[in-house]
Amino acid sequence: MILDCGLLVLDSIIMKLQNLPFIRILRGRRREHLVRSYFFISVFLIAGGLISAGLLEIYFRYSESLEQVHLAQQDAASRAAFEIERFIQDIATNMKAFTKSADASFPVGFDDYEFELRRLLFLAPAITEVLVMDANGNIRAQASRFRAVAPLLKKDLSQTVAFRRSKQGQNYFGALYFQDSEPYFTVAIPIEQVPGEIVGVLQAETSLSDILDVASSVRFGGAGYKYVMTRSGDLIAHSNISLVLQRRNLAALNQVKAAFQSSPDAPRLRAIVAYNTEGQKVFSSYALIPNLDWAVFIERPTNEAYAPIYASLLRTSILLLIGLGVALLATLIVRRRVVRPLETLRQGVERIRQGDLTTRLELKTGDEIEILADEFNEMAAHLKQAYTGLEQKVAERTLALTIANTKLEEASQHKSQFLANVNHELRTPMSAIIGYGRLVLRATEGQISQLQRENLQDLLNNAERLLNQIDSLLDFAKIEAGKMEVRVEPVSVTEVIHWATSTIEPTLNGGSVRIIREIAPDIPVLNTDREKLRQIVLNLLDNAVKFTEQGEIKIFASQQNGALRLIVSDMGIGIEKEDLNEIFDEFHQGDLSSTKKYQGTGLGLAIVKKFANMLGGEVAVESEVGKGSVFTVMLPLNYHESVFV
Amino acid sequence: MRVILSLLLVVTLLALTEGFAGAQQPANILRIGILGDDYLSRPVLGLRRGLRELGYIEGQNIILETRRSSEPGSGLYPLAADLVRLRVSVIVAQFPGALEVAMKATKTIPIVMTYPSDPVAGGIVASLERPGGNVTGVTGLASGLGGKWLELVKETVPEVKRVAVLWSRGSGNEVPEWKDVEATARALRVELQSLEVRDRGDLAGAFKSATTGRADAVIVLPHIFGIPREIAELALKSRLPGIFWRRDFAAAGGLMAYGANPYEQSRRAAYFVDKILKGAKPAELPLELPKNFELVINLKSAKELGLTIPPRVLAWADDVFR
Secondary structure, eight states: OHHHHHHHHHHHHHHHHHTSHHHHHHHOSGGGHHHHHHHHHHHHHHHHHHHHHHHHHHHHHHHHHHHHHHHHHHHHHHHHHHHHHHHHHHHHHHHHHHHOOSOTTTTTSOTTHHHHHHHHHHHOTTEEEEEEEETTSBEEEEEESSSOOOGGGOOBOTTSHHHHHHHTTOOEEOOOEEETTEEEEEEEEEEEEETTEEEEEEEEEEEOTTGGGGGTTOOOSSSOEEEEEETTSBEEEESSHHHHHTTOBOTTSHHHHHHHHSOTTSOOOOOEEEEOTTSOEEEEEEEEETTTTEEEEEEEEHHHHHHHHHHHHHHHHHHHHHHHHHHHHHHHHHIIIIIHHHHHHHHHHHHHHTTOTTOOOOOOOSSHHHHHHHHHHHHHHHHHHHHHHHHHHHHHHHHHHHHHHHHHHHHHHHHHHHHHHHHHHHHHHHHHHHHHHHHHHHHTTTTSOHHHHHHHHHHHHHHHHHHHHHHHHHHHHHHHHTOOOOOOEEEOHHHHHHHHHHHHGGGSOTTSEEEEEEEOTTOOOEEEOHHHHHHHHHHHHHHHHHHOSSEEEEEEEEEETTEEEEEEEOOSOOOOGGGTTTTTSTTOOSOGGGTTTSOOOSOHHHHHHHHHHHTTOEEEEEEETTTEEEEEEEEESBOOGGGOO | OHHHHHHHHHHHHHHHHHHHHTTOOOOOOEEEEEEEOSOOHHHHHHHHHHHHHTTOOBTTTEEEEEEEOSSTTTTTHHHHHHHHHTTOSEEEEOSHHHHHHHHHHOSSSOEEEOSOSOTTTTTSSSOSSOOOSSEEEBOOOSSSHHHHHHHHHHHHSTTOOEEEEEEOOOSSSOOHHHHHHHHHHHHHTOEEEEEEOOSTTHHHHHHHHHHHTTOSEEEEOTTOOSOHHHHHHHHHHTTOOEEESSHHHHHTTOSEEEEEOHHHHHHHHHHHHHHHHTTOOGGGSOOBOOOOEEEEEEHHHHHHHTOOOOHHHHTTOSEEEO
């Protein structure tokens, strides 16, 4: 569940990232989704881990470093203060030891005290001048490193604070003063022959310029420094000696104020962040030397204290960068190992789709993809084989079909030629027979018997019938040969129907069959081929007459939806249902058994259909065996070239 | 693929070198000029040690251009000019004559001095806290040392009544040590014979004057022209116990010398050189006083002069030539 949520979040992040402009550039081609996904997942997993680890590392290091800086610096300040205090105390102790002597007259006599004072200068290098006073405050002996100590320089120092304080039995540590720009202070101690009996005072002028050297072991950081100062803010010593020599007063610094305002017994504060004399931000720690009313400060620039944190940040950043590089590398390797072969595979499929069945893949990845590529190659080989066989078969069949077509075409041509020839050869003598028949009938008017006359008339009728059939054959041959043309002219439907019925009426079977005409009066004059319309109506009527023994043959013409509707119905034998679809085929007659009874070529209805189609119309038939048939022809009122089918 | 890999490599290398770049120092070798006389070996050793303590190593980040002449004054001018021409970063002047010559040779190149004197009274710097010019360094005591010399003479030869003082004017017109000697002489009831030495040629005459003036001893103040050996020999020849400001005089045959330790002075001068190389202005670098003094006694000369050095004086001697 959590994993799902995580993946969802990751997906949404990836989606958002993908919408960034620069990522869009990175996206490149549509087909490289896999590379991108791998890249983002790798980067997110590796960089995410590195970043979170790095941030945690930085956070903890920062806290620890800060704590360390505070503690170590505070400790350093305390140690430095301790060393300095001990140094001063050592001077006093040396001086005190110096006053002790086994000689009972010493120092009361002061006879050779000067030599002893020089010894003290050797013992305590910080002391530059030393003098001894008697109980009245008069200088009795003196020694100096630099100056001549003339015997006549004796002075009365009984009124000085140093003398009076020491006379009371106390060690005296004087105020800071400067001589030749260097810091000094006065130390005075009482000389007691026996405890409580003060016979004089030993006073030393002590240089403080090297006081920091005693705390030189206390070091803090490369740029760290320390300084000692009095409550008044006067510098006694500083790592940068120039500040002391320039008599800088640092009372205004916040850390100095804080130090001297605090009580010596107050708990040690942590180092504070303040500004030093140069305006630099520093960590500042202090320790007080209560006996002297001095304070020792140790300061360190904050940027140096932060340096390890920055270094850690840099290290983490470098690691992060390397991590990102590795992620990128991993993506590239994945691309090389997985996506590229997939792309090759895809291109192979694409080539096969385009029909190049010779395509084979050369993938040697040594893994499942190679197996897939081998399978692909095998499949392509099979496909190629199957395709080649199929092509061969198609070629064979096509050749056979072409030969058959050619033969059929030839046969058709022969048939057309034959029909044309037959027509020509039959029609001419038939026309001559009919012509001469009529001539004989007219010429023998009244000369031959009625029976002869009827026979002659039968001969003529059959001859004409034969001629009609020959004409039909000729027409059909023309249609088949594509030589039938449409001649458009104004045509009166009424006139055509009248012509057809009058033509057909003589062939009616006595009075048992009659033709009924119904012509709607609103039918306009048609623009169509007159002869073909006549042929349609005549053939339909002829067909009706042929199969109607008795009853009515109706011809009905009307206008419907801008077309001519022509219906011819009979009460004949009807057509079998299974024959309905074939009655318009050429040389077909509904009932083979009745072929002989109902004579004809079987071309009448075929011609009706062909002509109706030629004039842009169609013909349909409904029939019921024993009840009759209804033929319906629909023709456009105005023939258009375009409607020719 | 190759291009991407190369880019990756370059980026990684850049990141790594960036990380370590901070550890590298620019390879900039600085020249430090040293101007002095024949007695330069101790000061140069001290300077070298001081510089080494501050992270300077000869040949690696500094070059010491040492120029010495046994002819103080005229012999030093071309050497100082040479250092200026070399565009050294700092000139360390090892004794008063060298400082004067260096100050005349340049007003821009920082000069670090190492000899004991009073540079404020001598007009070399404006004040100890803020020198103001191009000179800073370790100075002598502002006052007192002259008196100390007289005191030492009196202590060594208690019967001394009259002391000849040889002095020259330095860059300023004042001779600060003279005042100390004078004040102490009054306290010690010693008569002084003032002998000014204007140039090297005056030396023999001055010692002759001291002899004819019945001086019992001689104090040779700094700024005196001439080389230690010549002066020490003149003093011996004149049979005058002499006290000098620099150990080299005692080494050359002078009876005794009391002054700042030249080795330690030069070692401390390295601190000033370091500050200046790091960008501090000499005008704002306060002068420092010497921390180490030494008493050097030549027993051979004492014997030659027929003197016995009192044990209380000999006891404090830092160095003795036998």
